[in-house]
Amino acid sequence: EAGVTQSPTHLIKTRGQQATLRCSPISGHTSVYWYQQALGLGLQFLLWYDEGEERNRGNFPPRFSGRQFPNYSSELNVNALELEDSALYLCASSKSGGSPSTDTQYFGPGTRLTVL
Amino acid sequence: AQRVTQPEKLLSVFKGAPVELKCNYSYSGSPELFWYVQYSRQRLQLLLRHISRESIKGFTADLNKGETSFHLKKPFAQEEDSAMYYCALSGGYNKLIFGAGTRLAVHP
Numbered sequence: 001e002a003g004v005t006q007s008p009t010h011l012i013k014t015r016g017q018q019a020t021l022r023c024s025p026i027s028g029h030t031s032v033y034w035y036q037q038a039l040g041l042g043l044q045f046l047l048w049y050d051e052g053e054e055r056n057r058g059n060f061p062p063r064f065s066g067r068q069f070p071n072y073s074s075e076l077n078v079n080a081l082e083l084e085d086s087a088l089y090l091c092a093s094s095k096s097g098g099s100p101s102t103d104t105q106y107f108g109p110g111t112r113l114t115v116l
Numbered sequence: 117a118q119r120v121t122q123p124e125k126l127l128s129v130f131k132g133a134p135v136e137l138k139c140n141y142s143y144s145g146s147p148e149l150f151w152y153v154q155y156s157r158q159r160l161q162l163l164l165r166h167i168s169r170e171s172i173k174g175f176t177a178d179l180n181k182g183e184t185s186f187h188l189k190k191p192f193a194q195e196e197d198s199a200m201y202y203c204a205l206s207g208g209y210n211k212l213i214f215g216a217g218t219r220l221a222v223h224p
Contacts, residue, residue: 003159004159031210033210033212035212035214040216041216042120042122042202042214042215042216042217043160043202043212043214044214045207045211045212045213048209048210048211055209055210056209056210056211058211090160094210097210098210099148099206099210100148100150100165100204100206100210100212101148101165101167101206102167103210104162105162105210105212106161107159107160107161108159109159
């Protein structure tokens, strides 16, 4: 079974530009989660999508947005990039959007975003 | 406030020694806690969840509500246990709140 895939692996942008990160969940999974891991920090929850709808959002400004497509893949968009947006962005998927205690979140390899 | 604290950035032990990775949490409701692990050049993966009361790869973790802790323990460390370990809390609506992580280094 193929795991969660993310593209691109690395992304370099300059301040003020927009970045688009993509995630394909495990086949059969309907929920996608986005996390940010800045250097020296733990993962911080960004967004949760399930069945095409945004279900929950972390404490991030509105310039972080995303969507989920009918095939359950997802896109994270970061507008007006700032230097502190440089981080590893991890995507995870789960089967049905249940509680993490019963519906494991499986993580992808991440996209490393560097803002210059 | 919902928070997970892992006080040690690095824990260095010798093979065969006991290991305890500390995790403390702050949560007003009934907590759901997890340990995730990331081995070198691999993805972050679930190690264990408190609700299952399971032992994975010899690791166990007990939820102590009085001390608001969920420490990860293993009686005899192996070199292959060397990895980054993250404690996490389910913060409602499927949001996982992670600690900053502890790097475990097991030396031969």
